[in-house]
Amino acid sequence: MSKLPDKHREFSAWYDAVIEEADIIDKRYPLKGMIVWKPYGFKALKLTMQILEKLLDEYGHEEAYFPMLVPEEVFAREKDFLEGFSGETFVVERTISKKLNRKLLLRPTSETVMYYMFSIWITSYRDLPIKLYQTVNVFRYETEQTKPIIRVREIVRFNEAHTVHKTLEEANKQIEEAIEIYSKFFDSLLIPYIILKTPKWDTFAGAEYNYDFFTVMPDRKAIELGSVINLGQKFARAFEIKFQDQDGKWKYVYQTCYGVSERVIGVLLSIHGDSRGIIWPPIVAPIQIVIVPIPSETMFDSILNKARKIEEKLRASGFRVKLDDRPDMTPGSKYFWWEFRGVPLRIEIGEKEVKEGKVTIARRDLMRRIVVNDDELEEAIKVLFKEISDELYRRAKEWLDSNIITATSIEDAAKKYNDVGGGIVRVPWCGEDQCGLAIEEKLGLEGLGYNPREKIEGSCVVCGKEAKYYFYVGKKY
Numbered sequence: 297m298s299k300l301p302d303k304h305r306e307f308s309a310w311y312d313a314v315i316e317e318a319d320i321i322d323k324r325y326p327l328k329g330m331i332v333w334k335p336y337g338f339k340a341l342k343l344t345m346q347i348l349e350k351l352l353d354e355y356g357h358e359e360a361y362f363p364m365l366v367p368e369e370v371f372a373r374e375k376d377f378l379e380g381f382s383g384e385t386f387v388v389e390r391t392i393s394k395k396l397n398r399k400l401l402l403r404p405t406s407e408t409v410m411y412y413m414f415s416i417w418i419t420s421y422r423d424l425p426i427k428l429y430q431t432v433n434v435f436r437y438e439t440e441q442t443k444p445i446i447r448v449r450e451i452v453r454f455n456e457a458h459t460v461h462k463t464l465e466e467a468n469k470q471i472e473e474a475i476e477i478y479s480k481f482f483d484s485l486l487i488p489y490i491i492l493k494t495p496k497w498d499t500f501a502g503a504e505y506n507y508d509f510f511t512v513m514p515d516r517k518a519i520e521l522g523s524v525i526n527l528g529q530k531f532a533r534a535f536e537i538k539f540q541d542q543d544g545k546w547k548y549v550y551q552t553c554y555g556v557s558e559r560v561i562g563v564l565l566s567i568h569g570d571s572r573g574i575i576w577p578p579i580v581a582p583i584q585i586v587i588v589p590i591p592s593e594t595m596f597d598s599i600l601n602k603a604r605k606i607e608e609k610l611r612a613s614g615f616r617v618k619l620d621d622r623p624d625m626t627p628g629s630k631y632f633w634w635e636f637r638g639v640p641l642r643i644e645i646g647e648k649e650v651k652e653g654k655v656t657i658a659r660r661d662l663m664r665r666i667v668v669n670d671d672e673l674e675e676a677i678k679v680l681f682k683e684i685s686d687e688l689y690r691r692a693k694e695w696l697d698s699n700i701i702t703a704t705s706i707e708d709a710a711k712k713y714n715d716v717g718g719g720i721v722r723v724p725w726c727g728e729d730q731c732g733l734a735i736e737e738k739l740g741l742e743g744l745g746y747n748p749r750e751k752i753e754g755s756c757v758v759c760g761k762e763a764k765y766y767f768y769v770g771k772k773y
């Protein structure tokens with residue numbers, strides 16, 4: 297392995313090098329935008345999605361499964377949806393030898409698939425609410441430059457939740473709940489974020505409103521982590537999803553949906569990695585602890601024995617642990633190997649450790665060692681996991697904060713954006729569409745949204761009237 301490119305100055309090169317060389321993915325499959333997940337990367341992806349699924353379960357959602365293919369006439373029922381996805385939805389028209397009697401679409405997301413069924417399932421107020429999710433692959437023909445894990449044509453793990461309610465108030469409450477769930481999820485991955493409401497002109501046509509979670513990548517571009525949409529009655533009308541209420545009247549339902557994909561893995565690898573490779577947060581590390589025995593002429597058997605015993609004990613306690621006993625590799629090259637692959641803790645066992653009844657533990661984030669007694673090992677690991685998580689979050693938060701720039705005029709915003717070399721800029725805004733669009737245009741940046749709960753003072757950078765919010769803009773993945 298050669299020296300890594302600089303993570304900030306040459307982010308793309310750094311990213312490509314680490315995700316392949318650290319055995320996360322293999323992009324040599326001969327189909328653009330479709331990548332192979334290797335066991336090491338896939339394990340982390342599974343662990344990550346399990347955290348989200350567990351949270352959704354705790355908040356009363358149920359897991360289900362809906363088909364991957366949608367008949368064209370079902371997909372086309374909601375016109376804006378059809379238009380929005382027309383350029384990126386794959387169509388299946390034939391087998392190798394026969395033409396099919398109708399066109400089938402590969403789900404780019406599952407609204408139409410699920411809502412067709414909801415219209416059959418729901419007839420009474422007693423059938424509501426419905427809170428479902430599935431974690432599946434979806435397909436989107438991305439026309440822009442693809443980027444492994446982050447922008448792909450087969451999204452391998454898309455966790456999409458869909459809920460149905462009697463009233464708009466209930467749907468609004470569900471949005472609050474979804475924001476709470478995603479906040480806990482990204483917190484547990486140690487990814488700091490800002491939550492922004494999408495401006496009207498960018499909101500999914502016909503939806504009431506939506507919120508996006510954003511963070512800033514090492515190249516100072518903003519990236520969307522997940523989105524939460526209040527669909528209102530848009531799909532209810534297109535799919536005739538109605539229920540008979542307690543008053544005997546038939547009413548259209550209100551719906552929400554929210555989704556997160558494997559992109560979060562691309563983001564957490566980017567945010568937490570450093571000049572030595574990747575660093576997994578302990579909670580999703582495919583291997584949390586690696587044990588490296590240090591050979592000695594006289595007592596290698598007892599060193600190896602101790603290493604095996606510790607491995608067994610830690611595994612029994614639920615840690616994801618690996619003993620690296622490859623005989624043809626020096627301890628030094630093993631250290632390097634596992635540091636590159638981001639294992640949070642390394643246990644070193646040599647002559648001294650055997651004689652003294654101790655182990656040496658090295659942490660990946662700070663590259664520091666401590667020595668603990670054998671009987672204190674498990675407790676020490678728990679404390680270290682917490683400390684590593686705190687440290688990774690602290691660094692990531694510092695990065696995000698240093699890349700959110702407040703400006704008071706268009707000129708000020710342009711200058712600061714240039715000085716910092718990217719990031720997310722926020723300027724006072726009156727809340728009117730034409731001023732928001734003017735901010736985007738004058739700065740040549742994309743609108744990310746605003747935080748309706750953030751009270752601000754000052755005047756709109758376009759019209760000079762009293763500002764209601766900060767409007768956040770930047771370059772987006």
Ligand SMILES: [Zn+2]
Pocket residue numbers: 725726727728731756757758759760761
């Ligand atoms: Zn204005």
